Amino acid sequence: MNGVTFRLVTGFEEKPPLDVKLAKMYSLPLEYSGELLLDVENCLRKRVKARLRLVPGAGVVVKPTSLELELKPREAVTLPVEVGVSRGVKVGSIMAVYDVEVNGSSCRGKPVKLNFTCPALGEVAWFLDEERDRIVVDRGDAWLHILLRGGTVFVYDGDGEPLAYMRCESIGSPFWPNELERARFNFTVERIEGGLRVRLSAPVEKMPGLTFIKELRVWASNPAISIVYEVENSSSIVHEGRLRVNAWPASWRVERLVVPLREGLLKAGVRLGEFPGARGDLPLDPSRYSEGWMCYEIRGGFACGTAWSLREVREVDSSYCRLPSPTYSFRVEPCSRAVIGKLILYAGRGSWRSLRELYWREVERGVRPPAIGAEVNAVEVLTDPMPLIIEGSTSARARLLVRRSRSKEFRGTLLLRGREVGVKPSRLEVECRESGVFECEVEFQVAKLEPRAYSIDYTLNSNYGVVRGSIPLIVLGTGGDVLVNHEDDTWIVDNGVLAFRVAAGFAGTLYSARLGEVEQLESPYPKPGQLVWINPWYGGVRVVSRVSRDSLWREEWKAEPVNVEEWRGVKVYTDVRDERNSWIKGLRIEQYYLTRPGSNVIALYTVLENRSRRALEPELFLTAFVKPGGVRAHSMAIRRGGGVEIWRNWGYDMPYMISREQAAVYNDVAAASLVAGRSGVEVIAMSFGQEGGCHLAVSVAPDDLLRPGEKFGLSSYLVLTRKLEEALRYHPLTRLALQGPCSSL
Template sequence: MKTIERVSIVEYEEKYAAGVAKMWNESRDNWGGDAVVTTAEDVVEKEAESTNLHLFLAVVDEEVVGYCGLSEYKEDTGALYIPLLNVHPGYQGLKIGKKLLLQAIDQTVEYGWPRLDLFTWPGNTKAVPLYKKCGFFWEDRDDATHLMNFMPQVLQIEALRPFFNKHDWYSTSVRPIEIKPDGRKEKGFTFYEYRWEAGDEFVRVQFERTGRGISLIETNDWRVEMEVPDFKLLENKDYPVIYRVENFTSEGLEVSLSGNSSSLVNEDLNEETMVESEWSTSSSVQVQVPDQEPSPWKTHPVIGADITINGRRLPLRTGVFPLQAGKVDVRTVQKYWRPRQKGTLYLDVESRMEEKTVWTIKCPHQKVVEWSQSSVEVEVEGKGRATIPVSVELLMNGFLNEEVEVDGRTEDGRAFSFRTKIALAFPGFGGKFGGDTDTEWYGYNGPYYVCIEKRNHMVSVGSVRSKEDPLLLMTPKLGHPFSEEFSKKMATSVEYIELAEAFVVKTSLESEAFPGIVLNSYYKIYGDGLVEIHHELINNGGNDYKNLHLLQPVFPKYKALALPEKDGVVIGTEALIPYTEYLRDKDLSERWLYTTNRAGDTFGIAWPKEATGRKDDWRFAFEYPLDQLPSGQKICRGPIQIGVNVTTHWSDWREMVLGEVDPLPEKPVFEVVPKEGFVSKTGDEVTHSFRSLLTPHVYGTLTIENDANSYRKEVKREDGVTAIDVPIVHERPGLTTLTGTFRSEGRNADFMTCQLVQGDQKVNVSQAEDRWTVDNGVLTFTASSSYFPGIYSLCHQGREFLHHQYPEAGPRSWWNPWGGGLRYVMDGVSPFSMMKEETKVESVSKEDHNGNHWTGICMATTFHEHEKMKGVTLKQYALTLPEVPVVAVYAEIEQGAPRTFAAEKIALEAFLKPDENLSSCYARIPTEGVFHTYYAGVEEYELESGPSVVIGSDGKKDHLMMIHSQTRKQAEMYMNQDVFLVESVHEWSASSQKAAAVRPTFFVIGEHEEPWKQHPFHRISFKGI
């Protein structure tokens, strides 16, 4: 049996979820080759939250091979909509798409809707012929590839049923099919025409694009049509509209005609007659200009009538664009304005009249700008444009939102006048104001703004000074099931509220899907870029609502995304901008997101505890469960927080949203990680895994090089994995470097990572008088409490890396006393004061969070003399592993003083000298500039350090890399003829009898010549900190 005969169209049920997921995963090439991985659970969740009225599936032998949703169209009234149509690539060309579309059309007819719409993309040339054959017309627009199908209306016309009861409309259609936008253009109108032929019988129906209505119907027996003189009609002017009926039969036709136009059209039409051959009537109409200019997204005002022929109704409708005699817009090419600044505004004028005219435009008096002249005069060609520069002075930051009076005269001396609105915002620091244009409402506080589209309540949040596009909040939805009703509703009211600390825009939307419910949204804009969104639901109806939900979708661009998970923050370090479908939303451990673009513009997003952050198809969304909303009651929820350049780092945004929290390490989206941990022992097998923290599968060839050994593994897409594992046995102790490549059809990657392999030799801690030495077999470090409270020596295979003057501290450069070496410095505590206090050294062993034991020393200094720090104990730890050239340094502060310390600074100082000659010692710091290496001992430099810095000396292979803690406030270097200092500054706070800690800094010795971009050191932390 042919496949097409085995296809059945069924309604979606949960039992088909796995089949739907399989179909999507095998249909990527239909959608640009995206890497989204869909599971049965994803399908169940998505369809449970869907706004579809129906979901039709094409099934062949229990395999799902086609998908077609049917919902109410959210952009316009009077239409249903196909949000998604797909046919499995292995089953294309078998007319499965046709069966799904015809099912959707039949269902639309059954519901009594007149139209079915869908969107596609211009390059979808395979599907366009199918769409057109099924009755869709491709609308000629620049902003969207929108198709409209009027077959549901045609099939509901009683007078045409005799033809369609006898003949299949699909097979008898003789409409030409071309892969381009449709329509015959005439007098500003665009007409779409269907035609069906069956033997000697035919039917012809013509639709007008903007009114979405019929302008002509013709059969073998009769023809009816209407004729409007022009698409664009001037207000308050009489226009003749002609209705015509032709009778092709020998019997008379009983015809009646009654006007049925939009409320903006003034027309008195009501006639009855008997038509023997041909009859026409002319109706005089006037139009009024609507408050909002007609949008290409919505049905325009219509002129029309209901004609009945022998008792059968035929609705005729033609859309029009009501106009004033002219229009004036105000614009500026100047980006930033400040009060008392002079500049130029441009009045752009457009005439809608046929003849040349002269206009006098009166410049309105108001508080925002001062015009250099009270009026301007301009000559405008018929249906022409002109622009007039006008000098102004800005009086205050605000919204110029005024009616302009225009007086005009034609060449023959006829006078006319009209009023039109001009609107232009002048944002600036400290300016708090709101206003509206024809299409949007705005609220500003300084450079930060909220923009609300009138037609669909989509909200943009941004800054006029940002190089990034604004963040988009999509139309809110009420459910369950969720309704798209607000996407085609304009707010019933908008209020602007100025507060001392912020500016608020309040909108109100009235629900029809949930009668009596009013949704008030408050957009609170602070002057520092924070925007808070509160939602208030009021039940003004008589029904009590239970299990009501509010969904607020948002559409961020996930550039350099920071995403919190339980064991760290996923960081987008790649150029890849993930899609929402790529996120593991169920792994979110905290209620925030953060994005950064290459220009440094940031968006922080956060939601309240009572909301759930989750995926909503291709959007992200915040869902509020509202439980009960009795009649006469209200519920307030929020705030959702949007930070526009509020913080420069995700950790600051996290702290702002959550308060004081433990720090989290960063995890790159893609990396090679050891499954058994970053620290192992000689002879252990370690599984090194190239993994993605996004949902798409990883497939390609992974190659890893280690100690002259090469390991290669290939994975195919159908293997369905997000990690590629390579087991490696590390035989030698020390710092093992692994390099490798990943190659796939679409991406190439090079990477480097390392493994700390412990040897069999134990770490030895010895004491000789007050000198404590730690020896791990490959390096030693030494401290002496009587010399200076810190590590003064760090040697690797006999080579010193630190600069000191043991056994006696003394003056050097700007310091006195100077002990050099490596130590933590409390802010406000001089070296003299530090040496007055007693420092005790002891041997310690500390366990990291992976269970590895690090051995070293702790230097504890309790302050007894220093007035500010009296009662505080500073503990400095220096730890290492057997035969591993790595030292971990961190600090703990035990706060025994009867006071509170807040936002105190503590700095880690490292004085370095990896060669006897200081001028041979250098720091390597990659930047975007031309210099990358700086030598000490030559001249004075202050340098900014990156996340890590490589220290070396001429002629030596081994380098020391200092890896700063991610929680540092800043990291810098200082060089002069006497010293080479690397410093990282940290912040701590603690109340009395509490403790604080500084996360570890690592000193790594090896042959690395450049700082590492990726490494696992930041994931090492020690228990108790």
């Protein structure tokens, strides 16, 4: 045609009269004796009579061994058969042989081998399915099907439902058409400790002499699949190119995507066809990621993702709900072999945290992951600063930001509505094109100047969907001064609304806090007492080595007035020397009790410094024995999983509830809340029965060993309010972490 010669090829697909197969993929217990289901389908458009013989493989018994069937046109039936498997059989088989009679004529179909697995605990079983030209791997919790034509890998959960699949990698550029999709791969399978090594290889025709090699390592009941890509050059020339990975999760099962961006940890719901969207919706540039992994969370407690080295890849594509698929560059000299890159495919039970731990252990070779950054959403409405603080005034102006974490152009309408808060303007047209942030100035006005927390509700209607949320506003204080005085062994801090007292000689305890004339703390000051099993008990607010059996009261505590940023108050400190605290001997403990003018908040800033010559692992607690409104609390609440859990003391139970953000205790007249200055810190509400009331604590423990000379700081906030609902609105203080340095007055 027009001087071009085309080669035309035709062929026929041989269709057997019957399709005989197991009803599902069977992974059986060792020495199994029981039922298997067999599917038999008439592939003809005519009625047939069939005689089916079942020939068991070595170590397998099957009953019955012969079946006679009469099937209507295109009819399928399921037949139960009994099997018994002998000890030591890892892969069992049954050969199905059948004769078919159609319109008085008979024929014999091609024998079909039916395989099932019986892996021992901690082992991986596999077999070659010659009928479908694939390797089948049973790792115990999931199945892998590795197609030898094209090298595609399918991963199914234990019930046979798809989790992920990796289409054949492509070498380019250009990457399409992909010749490797049509290639039949050579393979070897080798047992390794606890698993299998599967090695696939195929020649790359457009690069003569180049062979592409893919090695997969699979371990028993382990969601991680290690993949190493190599190329071997048997030619006399240098070959250069790029390798693109092509992988997808079972997209109809995914719920959420988690991505570690430089700006923070993105957690966003997946909307098929919209998010993740077109190529570049999420960054292609590896430098835009803080860590080399992404993870889809899948219904039913599954996770699916990939992990890679940020130093090896050129780009990462997650468009249209792909598994994050990296592109690698390679250069291989003549008569040599080169490793292109390494990839971990995670598909199985778990969450994004499971994949992240795997990334740090296997890719970065770290002992443990560092603390993760702040969480971000696909689109967020924020203020600068966040939370918005008003102090000494009924109004404030602040920058309002609409920030996106995607590249897709953003446009929409933002509606603001305050609860007892005036907002101007209350309606904004928002658009983000080149920049990822829209910003403007907004004025907020409260009716009355008093310490209180508010929220401004917003609705953002946009091409990203409808987003609803709230902007926190905290009137932190009414203004004025904070006075710090010293009387005998007691330091008195008075901000005009709240006055508290600290005694260094009473184990460094903040033993009294009064709102007006009402005492808000419970303490036996001036002498220690006993509360249930705690003896000696100092009450109030103080650092302890254990909630129940403390030994830090044995140390010598000192005190002095301090300023920390805009906060003012008292610092108590000690150098641990007592032999009964030998596990933290040499640790300097500094506890700051701080407030601001006209505030109902006490900032609690704890600093641990290792002044010894050995690494220490301090796990301390900051306890707060409170009496909200002058009455012992009978109920407690915590924030957990995006909601609030509440418990009331009706009897002699003494439970405790742990949050990673905020805990509160309350009664019929008032509430007290303890808020950690960053998310992920254990905050505890604990009950001491009807007689002992409910109280609060926060864990003070570094994420890792504290080496000689290192410091660890943690800020938390004790908030005194009239109601539980108001106390919970102080949750945004988790964003208000105090930072050093500290200066003495």
